Amino acid sequence: MLNSTQGLASTVTLIEPSSGWLGLNLGEVWARRELLYFLTWREVKVRYKQTLLGASWALLQPLFTMVIFSLFFGRLAKMPSDGVPYPVFAFTALVPWIFFSNGLTQSSNSLINNSQLITKIYFPRLLVPTAAVLGGLIDFVLAFGLLLLMILWYGVGIHPNIIWTPLFVLLAFVSSLGAGLWLSALNVEYRDVRHTVPFLVQMWMFATPIAYPSSLLHEPWHTLYALNPMVGVVEGFRWAILGSKTRPDSLLLVSSAISITWLVTGALFFRRTEKRFADLI
């Protein structure tokens, strides 16, 4: 669609029809990083406007889920929890899960919600779903703080492996954005996506070892299970923060490979369909 050459005095832009797969044009994304920052900032700023409880929603959501899980799975079903108190076990998984699932939901609706921008001004469209996922980082940091307090409260002790957490956050981000890119691009033409996502997220949660440990599954299912990249993220979190078991290497390998594949194919699909966004939205 576009070739830009940066000259000393002027920029020459060529606009013509494109066909097939396009480059990601990351240079342009980088050039508009200030816009990414502001879109993310707007996302954060607006999320809890005119709510009574404000940012505490970022804590209430995982907290209530944890309480319910602890009652039904921990107390009633006596679910094993890798030898740590069940509430800590569940909450450690819920913190990255909620970052992932909110990011996925927000990003898949992001283009539609920003249709006013898409139809009125040009900028790299990739910024929109990216900002939607990044906007969840503040919530994540708040919830993560609560997690640390809870671990201390239960006297579990924080494992030194915690320094690896950022890598798992990155993995959750890549998975969320990868899926978000696919869904947001599809959502432009097929609003069915909008109705599918809540359902999808619910299914996905039970396909991720949040309420139960992944050790319930045996090989080869255990490794295949990691085709859901959130399995790697959640087990990685438990390893890094609770130090409850050995490092889930094979899970992490499979999960990383899958999430990177999603991100790359998602971005390519997004770029390919991007030219029709303004016409279809």
Add this chain to the structure above:
Amino acid sequence: MSDIVIRARQLSKRYDLGRKGSQDEGFPSSLRKRFSREAPEEFWALKDISFEVPGGQVIGIIGNNGAGKSTLLKVLSRITEPTGGSVEIRGRVGSLLEVGTGFHPELTGRENIYLNGVIIGMQQADIRKKFADIVEFAGVENFLDTPVKRYSSGMYMRLAFSVAAHLDPDILIIDEVLAVGDASFQKKCLGKLHDVATQSKRTVLFVSHNLQAVQSLCDQVIHLDHGRIVAFGDTRTVVGRYLETTSTAVAGSHYWDHDAPGNDEIRLKSIEVKSSDNSNGIYSSSQDLTVEMGFEVSVDVPGLRVGFDLVTPEGVLIFRTYQTDTVQKGFSRLGIGPNRWRCTLPAGLLNAGVYTVLPKVAIDDTHWIIDGSAGAAFEVVLDHGISPYWNSLDASSRPGLIAPILDWKTVSVPARDCVIQGWEA
């Protein structure tokens, strides 16, 4: 390097109407469409458009609704991709297809200035530098920390336009931005645009239905119709031809063939507004205007008065005039046969706006022969030519139904301070 900053070659844009609305339809029908063999209904919003824009010019784009004006701007601003052809653009493009793109109602004025500025392509450092100017132009100093949802619509528009006005690209693309806000704000926006266009070497592409704005701002005009370029060239010529083909409302004349108003004694055949330089219904206030009325008189009726009312589009009567006004005494007589009467409206009298002349024929003050018939509408562009204050584009342009140039003389000047003291001074 060539001087051309925009070069469009055979630019085309097709919309598939069948697919476009798929999200609004029920699932089964859209599925059917997806898998059916029928070709979707096509609509060419642009068809083989080629043109070149030299740097530093202000180009107006006019045309009826659906002519493809907005699509052209969308293609040029890269919002949508062309179906065929290409455009080569030299320089940074800033496009304002609406004001306040990305404004969020929950955010404050200050926050929205930054957000909107970055969205339309400014750098954050740039916005910080221009922040005071933006706020001052918008006149919202006291409401910077109020969410814009609490703004009046006027304040909202002012703030939004102000941010946009401080964007500083090489090529500016503007779509009907000025169709918003009240009249005085529109004038302010037009004035700003005028500054932008004249004081810098910037290229501006400007879509508008406001022909007066187009005439006073643009060097050249593109007339689009059904996705094709009908004319591209000198503003006056293109706008004139456009008016001839489309509007009869502000054509400056009215002719009657069979249902001519009047009675068996006198019938009105035509009423025309003319000036030395133009005949398409838009006149500069720097030229004398003449109102010519053609009659067919069959009976010599003493005391026949012919004349007209000058009224605003709202129907406010500005004045009434008769051919007998300059006659001291006696009855006026009209000869039998065709009669033409001409009245001159002097230059430097009318303000900017649309006026209508309504023909009036009476026998003295006793009996109306023609009253309430159709008239001729025309538009005046304020340009008395004496000083820049007499210009439609000036934000402080003259209020009032008319803008006459009157005679002023100094009667006495106090020794040092030249203050107007009052009548006794």
